[in-house]
C-alpha cells in the first residue's frame with residue numbers, strides 16, 4: 001500500500017458512541033474483494049473524504065482483527081462533520097498506517113499504567129483493548145482516565161468489565177461528573193492520589209492534552225518513573241502523514257514519522273515548551 | 277582547498293569563447309533538452325525558457341542589500357556577473373502547486389490514481405553553488421531512501437544542470453562561510469566559469485558527455501586557468517557576511533528564551549517572504565479540489581510557510597500564536613534542526629531571505645546576536 005496514494009475502504013458499520021463521537025468500522029476493498037490491513041496500535045491513518053479533505057485519525061481496533069479496522073472520531077469541523085454523515089456502504093480513502101506504535105513488546109511481563117484525558121481517549125483505547133485481550137502477558141494494569149463531561153465517558157461497560165479483572169485498577173474522573181457515582185469529580189491528575197502501582201517494573205503510556213500530560217509526567221517522575229519508561233502520544237497539525245509537509249515539526253522531530261508515540265526521554269527538551 | 281582549486285586540480289576544462297555561447301544552447305537542444313536560463317523579468321533575474329544566447333542578461337549586475345534588490349546594466353559582455361534572483365531551483369523540483377492524486381467515484385466505487393508525470397527534459401543554465409547545495413538538501417528531504425516523493429522525483433529526473441561559478445557575489449551573500457560557494461561544489465552536470473572573453477567548461481556527470489562531444493572544445497590553457505582561479509578566490513574573499521559555524525548554531529536550541537527573539541519579533545511582519553525565497557524550505561499544505569459534479573477531483577499540494585497561523589493550528593488554536601515563536605521556529609529549524617534531521621544546516625548562504633525581507637531582517641545578524649550572549 002502506497003503512503004502517497006489512498007486506497008478505498010468501505011464502511012461496514014457505523015456506531016454512534018456519544019453525541020459527537022462515532023466509530024467507522026472499515027474494510028479495505030480491492031478488485032478481488034476485501035484486503036487485509038496491517039498496523040500497530042498507536043499508529044494512525046490519513047482518512048480522506050472525497051471532495052472534503054484528509055484528516056489524521058488513530059486506528060483503534062485490534063491489530064489481529066482481520067475482517068475490519070476501526071476509527072473512532074469526534075466531529076469537530078469540516079471533514080470530521082462530513083465523515084459523521086456517512087453510512088454503511090459508503091467509501092472513503094485511506095493512506096497509512098503512519099507513525100510509531102505503543103511499546104507493546106517492551107511492556108510484556110511488566111506493569112502498565114495508562115493515563116488519558118480530555119478528548120484524547122481514542123489512541124489509547126486500542127492499547128487498553130490490546131492488553132486485556134492478552135491479559136496474562138502483562139503484570140498489574142492501572143488506568144487513570146479523565147474526561148470533561150460525564151457524557152464523554154464512552155465505552156463505560158467495557159471499563160466496568162475490565163475493572164473486575166484481577167490485578168487491575170481503574171480510576172475515572174470527569175470535570176463535570178453530573179452526579180455519576182462512578183466518576184471522581186476533578187482532573188485525571190488528581191486521580192494519582194488513588195493509584196496503587198509501583199514504578200519499579202512499570203511502563204506508563206499517556207495520551208491527551210499536553211498540559212494534562214505535562215502534569216502527569218511530573219507526577220510519574222516524582223514516583224520514580226524513569227524518563228525512558230514514560231511514553232506519550234502527541235498531536236500536531238498534519239497534512240501529509242509521512243514526514244514531507246513539515247507541519248508536525250516538533251524540535252528536530254516529525255510527530256507523524258518519529259511519533260506520534262514518543263518516549264519522554266526523546267522529547268524532554270521540547271515537551272511543554274511554548275511554541276514547539 | 278577551495279572547491280574551485282580542487283576542481284582545477286582533478287578535472288580538465290575546455291574553452292568556449294563568448295562569441296560561441298550559442299553553440300552551447302544548440303548542443304543542449306540537439307541532445308534533447310529545452311533550455312531554461314537567467315533573464316531579467318519584472319526587475320529581477322529569473323529562470324525562464326530561452327533559446328538564444330543574446331537573451332542572457334548581458335552586462336547585468338545585481339545590487340542586493342537587506343530589504344532591497346536592484347539590477348543595472350553596465351557596458352560589458354558578461355552574462356553571469358550577478359549573484360542570484362528570488363528563485364533558486366526550488367520551483368522546478370518542488371512545484372508551487374502539485375496534484376498529488378486524483379479520485380473518481382460512482383454510486384458503488386471510489387478509486388484513486390496518480391496523475392501522469394511527464395516533464396520535458398530541461399537544461400537549467402546558470403545554477404549557482406548555493407542552488408546546488410540547496411538541491412542536495414531538498415533531495416535529502418524529498419528523496420530519502422524509503423520515503424521518496426514521486427512528484428519531486430519525476431521533476432528532478434527531467435533536469436540537466438549547467439552550473440556557473442559565481443564571480444560577483446552580492447553584498448547579502450555568505451556562501452563562503454557555509455561552504456556552499458561561490459564556486460560550484462558537486463551536483464552539476466556541466467559547469468561554466470565565466471571569464472572576460474569566454475568560458476571554461478567542466479564535465480560534471482555522464483549526462484554531459486553527449487553535449488561535450490557536440491561542442492568538441494579545445495582545452496583551456498594554463499593562463500586562462502590561472503585567471504579563473506584568481507577570480508574565484510577574489511569572489512570568495514569579497515563576502516562580508518558570515519554565518520556562525522554549525523556547531524555554534526546548535527547552541528540556538530539552548531537559547532529558546534533569549535530576549536533577542538522578542539527583539540526580532542518586534543520587527544518581523546510574519547509575511548513569509550523569507551520562506552518563499554528560501555531554496556531549502558519545504559513546507560506544504562494539502563487541499564481537496566473537487567470537480568463541480570463531486571464525482572471526481574484532485575488533492576493538491578502547495579507551498580506553505582511556518583510564518584502562517586494555520587501552519588500549526590490544531591483544535592482551533594495555533595501552537596505558535598505569536599511572531600516570536602514563529603520566527604524562532606524558522607530560525608532554529610533552519611540552522612539547528614536541519615543538522616539533526618539531515619546532517620547539515622539548512623542554510624546555504626544565498627542571502628535571499630535578507631534581500632527579500634521587506635524590513636531587511638538579516639538572519640546572520642540575528643544568529644550572531646543570539647549566540648553572542650548566554651542570556652537564557
Ligand SMILES: Cc1cc2nc3c(=O)[nH]c(=O)nc-3n(C[C@H](O)[C@H](O)[C@H](O)COP(=O)(O)OP(=O)(O)OC[C@H]3O[C@@H](n4cnc5c(N)ncnc54)[C@H](O)[C@@H]3O)c2cc1C
Pocket residue numbers: 044054055056057058059072073074075076077078079080081122123234235236237238239260589590591592593
Ligand atoms: C496523530 C493524530 C491522531 C489523531 N487521532 C484522532 C482520532 O483517533 N479521533 C479523532 O476524532 N481525532 C483524531 N485526531 C484529530 C483530527 O485529526 C482532527 O480533529 C481533524 O483533523 C479535524 O479536521 P476537521 O476538518 O474536521 O476540522 P477543521 O474544520 O479542519 O478543524 C476543526 C478543528 O480541528 C483542528 N485541526 C485541523 N486539522 C488538524 C490536524 N491535522 N490535527 C489536529 N487538529 C486539527 C482545527 O484547528 C480546528 O480547531 C488526530 C490527530 C492526529 C495528529
Ligand code: SF4
Pocket residue numbers: 543544545546547548549550551583629632633634635636637
Ligand atoms: S523575517 Fe522578514 S521576510 Fe521573513 S516573515 Fe519576517 S518580515 Fe517576512
Ligand code: FES
Pocket residue numbers: 237238239240241242243244245246247248249254255256257
Ligand atoms: S504530517 Fe507532514 S511532515 Fe508530519
